[in-house]
Amino acid sequence: MTVDELQGRKRSGQKIAMLTAYDYPIAKLLDEAGLDIILVGDSLGMVVLGYETTAPVTMEEMLHHARAARRGITRALLVGDMPLCSFRSSVADSVRDAGRFIREAGCDAVKLEWKEGMEETANAIVGAGIPVMGHVGLTPQTAAGEGGFGMRGKDAESAARIVAQAIALEHAGCFAIVLECIPDLVAQEITRRLAIPTIGIGSGPHCDGQVVVTYDLVGLFDRFTPRFVRRYADVAGAIRQAAAEYAEDVQGGRFPGKDETRTMSPGEFARLKKELGAGA
C-alpha cells in the first residue's frame, strides 16, 4: 500500500481500513486480514505499557514496538505515531524524530496530533521527504489540559476551528488526516472540503476511512471501552479462561499429560542409570 494508492481511494470512493498494532504477531494478523494502514499508535502507552495516559510514551518505546510491527507487515502502509515528547523545543528535533521512525523502525509515514503552530512542523517533515498523517478533533496527548476526553466540535465555533486545522494540515502537505471524536456532520464537511483522505475514529460514517484501537476492537483492553467502538471479539475473556484452566490443570497435576510429554526408550534409560552409577 502506498500513499498514492490511498489517495486514489478517496477519488474512487473505496473506504480505507486502518487499525493499530504494537508487535509482530498482531501486525502480521492485521496485514494478512487485508488492513490498508497499520498504525503503531501512542495508545501503546495505555493498552500495552499500562500508563494512565499516552503522555509519558517515549521515542525509544515507540521505535521498539514499531520495529516489531514492521517485521510482521508485507502489504499495509505502516505509520508511526509521534509521541508527545517528539514535539520538543524545535522543528528540527521533530524532523529528526520523524526520520528515526523511517530509518530505525522501517515506517512508511508518521502521524502528528494537532497542536497550535504544528503546521510548520508538519511542513518541515514533509519537506524532508517523510509522508505525514495529521490528527485533529480530540487529540489524546493534550486532551487532559483541554477539558478532558469528550467529543470536540459540538458547537459551530469550535467545529469551524477544527475545519480550519484540517485545511491547514492539508496545505502543510499531509497525505491524510485522522478526525477523532467530532460530530458526523463536521467530519462530512471536512471530508467534502479536503482532497486528501479523512480517517475517522468516533466521527461517524462519512469519512474516507475508519480507525480504532485493535485492543478495543477485539476486547483485549478492558479497563474501559469508548462508546464508538464495536467489539468483534472477547480476547480478554478467552485469555482469562485459558489461563485459569491451565492453572487448574497444573495445580491439580493434570498438565502435562501423556500427549504433552516426550519420553526415552527403556533401553536408553537403563543405559543412563548405568552411566550414573549404581544407586543413582
Ligand code: KIV
Ligand atoms: O494512538 C492511537 O492509537 C491513535 C489512533 C486511535 C488514531 O492515535
